[in-house]
Amino acid sequence: MLKLLLSMVFLIPLCFLEGGWWMVQALMLVMTLLFMFMNLSSTFFSSLGYFMGCDILSYGLILLSFWICVLMLMASESVLRNRTYEMFFLFMVLSLLGLLYCTFSSMNLFLFYLFFESSLIPTLFLILGWGYQPERLQAGVYLLFYTLLASLPLLVGLFFLEMKSLTLFMPLLYQVNLNYILCYLSLIVAFLVKMPMFLVHLWLPKAHVEAPVSGSMILAGVLLKLGGYGLLRLMKVLLLSGLVFNCIWVGISLVGGVLVSFICLRQTDLKALIAYSSVAHMGIVLGGLMTLTYWGFCGAFTLMIAHGLCSSGLFCLANISYERLGSRSLLINKGLMNFMPSMTLWWFLLGSANMAAPPSLNLLSEISLLNSVIGWSWLTMLMLSFLSFFSAAYTLYLYSYSQHGKIYSGVYSCSMGYLREYQLLFLHWLPLNLFILKSESLMVWL
Numbered sequence: 001m002l003k004l005l006l007s008m009v010f011l012i013p014l015c016f017l018e019g020g021w022w023m024v025q026a027l028m029l030v031m032t033l034l035f036m037f038m039n040l041s042s043t044f045f046s047s048l049g050y051f052m053g054c055d056i057l058s059y060g061l062i063l064l065s066f067w068i069c070v071l072m073l074m075a076s077e078s079v080l081r082n083r084t085y086e087m088f089f090l091f092m093v094l095s096l097l098g099l100l101y102c103t104f105s106s107m108n109l110f111l112f113y114l115f116f117e118s119s120l121i122p123t124l125f126l127i128l129g130w131g132y133q134p135e136r137l138q139a140g141v142y143l144l145f146y147t148l149l150a151s152l153p154l155l156v157g158l159f160f161l162e163m164k165s166l167t168l169f170m171p172l173l174y175q176v177n178l179n180y181i182l183c184y185l186s187l188i189v190a191f192l193v194k195m196p197m198f199l200v201h202l203w204l205p206k207a208h209v210e211a212p213v214s215g216s217m218i219l220a221g222v223l224l225k226l227g228g229y230g231l232l233r234l235m236k237v238l239l240l241s242g243l244v245f246n247c248i249w250v251g252i253s254l255v256g257g258v259l260v261s262f263i264c265l266r267q268t269d270l271k272a273l274i275a276y277s278s279v280a281h282m283g284i285v286l287g288g289l290m291t292l293t294y295w296g297f298c299g300a301f302t303l304m305i306a307h308g309l310c311s312s313g314l315f316c317l318a319n320i321s322y323e324r325l326g327s328r329s330l331l332i333n334k335g336l337m338n339f340m341p342s343m344t345l346w347w348f349l350l351g352s353a354n355m356a357a358p359p360s361l362n363l364l365s366e367i368s369l370l371n372s373v374i375g376w377s378w379l380t381m382l383m384l385s386f387l388s389f390f391s392a393a394y395t396l397y398l399y400s401y402s403q404h405g406k407i408y409s410g411v412y413s414c415s416m417g418y419l420r421e422y423q424l425l426f427l428h429w430l431p432l433n434l435f436i437l438k439s440e441s442l443m444v445w446l
Contacts, residue, residue: 001052001105007031008098015090021080024090025073028097032066050169052105056445057232057301061225064308065100067431068221069093072214074424075316078323079130079212089130093214096122100222104229109158109168112233113151116226120147123223126215127207136210142203150193150200153186161187161237170233177240184241187234194227195286197249198256201279208275209328213319216271220278220311225304228282231289232297239292246290250373253290254383257283261390265397270318270328273398274311277354280391281307284384288369291376294446299368302442306353306361306432313350313428316421317343321402324415335407340415344403346425353432355395356388361435361442368443 011027014020039047039059047054054062072093080086096119103115120143128140160183162168165176178184193200204224208216235242257280264280267273285303288296320343321333337344353360366388373380435442 001047001049001054004031004035005052005098005101008094008101011094012091015094016087021073021086021090024094025070028066028070028073028094032063032070035066036063048107048171050107051111052102053107054105056441057229058104060301060305060442061104061222061229062101064225064305065097065104065222067427068217068308068312069097071312071316071424071427072217074420074427075217075319076130076212076214077420079214084130089126089214092122092125092129093218096126096218103226107170109161109170109173109233112230113155113158116230117147117151119223119226120144123215123218126218127211130212131210131215132212133210135206139203139206139210143207146193146196146200146203147190151190154190157183157186173237176237178237179240181241181245184238184245187238188231191227191230191234192249192286194230195224195282196227196279197286198252198260198279198283201256201260204279205272205275208278208315209269209271213315216275216315216319217312220275220315221308224278224282225308228285228289228300228304231286232301235289235292242290242292246292249290250287250376250380253283253286254373254380254387257287258383258386258390261387261394264394265390268330270321270330270333270398270402271315273330273394274314274318277391277394278307278311280387281311284366284369284373284387287380288372291372293372293375295368295375296372297446298443299365299372301445302361302439303365303369305435305442306365309428309432310350310353310360310362313346313425313432314354316424316428317347317350320417320421325408325411330401332408332410333402334405335403337403338407338414339411340417342422343417346422346429347399347403349429350425351395351399353429355392359433359436361432361439364436364439364443 011024014024079089099115099119103112103119106112106115124140124144127136165173196204207219211219260276260280264273264276285300289300321336322328325332353362356362356366370384373384
C-alpha cells in the first residue's frame with residue numbers, strides 16, 4: 001500500500017512543471033491500473049498490515065477515488081485553457097487523492113479520523129479557489145462548520161472506545177460492544193452529516209452549486225462515501241445500541257428521501273437538482289445500512305460505488321451545458337436536443353442509471369437495499385415505493401425538460417462535444433454497467 005502513496009508523493013513536483021497536466025493525468029491512470037491489478041491475483045485480499053491495509057471494502061472505494069480523480073482532470077480542461085492557477089489545481093487534486101487513499105486504507109481508527117478530517121481542506125480550497133459565484137465563500141463556511149461541529153464528538157468517542165477496548169486497530173474491535181447512548185451518538189453523528197442524512201444535508205446543495213465541476217465530482221463521487229464507509233467500519237462496535245436506536249435513522253432517511261424527491265421536482269438549477277438527488281440516494285443507503293442485515297451492508301456498499309460514478313457523470317453533463325450556454329438554469333438549458341444532439345444519448349444513459357434502470361449497478365444495489373429494509377419491517381414499503389417512484393419522476397423531469405421543448409432564442413448555433421467529453425462520459429458509464437457482470441465481489445464480501 002505504501003508504494004502507491006510514495007508514487008503520489010513523487011508526482012507532486014510534476015504538478016509544477018510547465019505543461020505537466022496531461023502527464024500527471026496519464027501517470028495517475030497508470031497508478032489506477034496498477035492498484036486494480038495489485039489485488040486481483042489473490043482470492044483473499046492479502047495486503048493487510050498494522051498501519052495500512054486493503055480489504056474488499058477499502059479496495060472498491062480506493063479504486064473509485066483514483067478513477068474519479070483521473071476523470072476530474074479530464075473534466076477540468078477549462079482550468080488549463082484559461083490558465084487559472086492550473087499547477088496549484090493539480091496539486092490540490094493530487095493531495096486530495098492522497099488523503100482519500102490514506103483514509104480508506106488506514107487500519108487504525110484514529111488515523112482514519114485524522115485523514116477523514118484532512119480531506120476537507122483540499123475540497124475547501126477547490127470550492128473557494130475555482131468556484132463560480134461569490135456565494136462560494138458561504139458554501140465553504142457551511143461545509144466547514146457542518147463537518148467540524150459533528151466530528152469533534154467523534155474524536156472524543158474514539159478516545160472512549162480506546163479506553164474500553166485498549167486498541168483502535170480495526171480487526172481487533174470485533175469483541176467490543178459499547179452500549180452507551182452518548183457514545184453511540186458521538187461515534188455516529190459525524191458520519192450522518194457527511195453522508196448527508198436528511199435534516200443535516202443543507203451544506204451539500206450549497207457546496208455543489210458553488211463548486212467547480214471537479215469539486216462537484218469529488219464531492220458526489222467520493223466524499224459522500226466517507227460517511228457510509230465510516231458507518232460500515234464502526235457498526236460492529238455499536239451493535240447493541242444499534243438494535244435499539246437504528247430505527248430512528250431508518251425512519252428519518254426514508255421520509256427524508258421522499259421529501260428531498262419533492263424538492264428535486266421543484267428545482268430549476270441543473271446542479272442543485274443532481275445534488276438533491278444525491279441526498280435521496282444516500283438516504284436509502286443509510287436506511288439499508290442501519291438495518292444491520294447482510295443484504296443492507298452489501299447493497300449500501302454497492303450503491304455507494306454506483307452512485308459515485310453515476311452522479312459524477314451527471315455533474316459532468318451539467319458542466320458541459322454550462323460551458324456552452326453560461327447558465328445552469330433549466331429555463332435556458334431547454335431543447336438541448338437541437339443544440340447538442342449527440343449529448344442527448346449521454347443524458348439518457350446516465351439519467352437511466354440514476355433511476356436504477358437495468359443493466360446498471362444501481363439496479364442491483366437498490367434491489368438489495370429494498371430487500372433489507374422491507375425484511376426489517378414491512379411498514380417501510382409505503383415510503384420505499386414513493387422513493388422509487390419519485391426517483392424516476394425527477395430523473396425524467398431533468399431529462400425531458402433539458403432535452404425537449406423549444407430551444408432558448410438566444411442560442412443560435414449547434415454545438416458538438418469534444419472527443420475529450422465523450423471519453424469522459426464513456427469512462428463514467430462503462431464501469432457503471434460492466435460491474436453488474438462481475439458483481440460477486442461487491443455483493444459477497446461479508
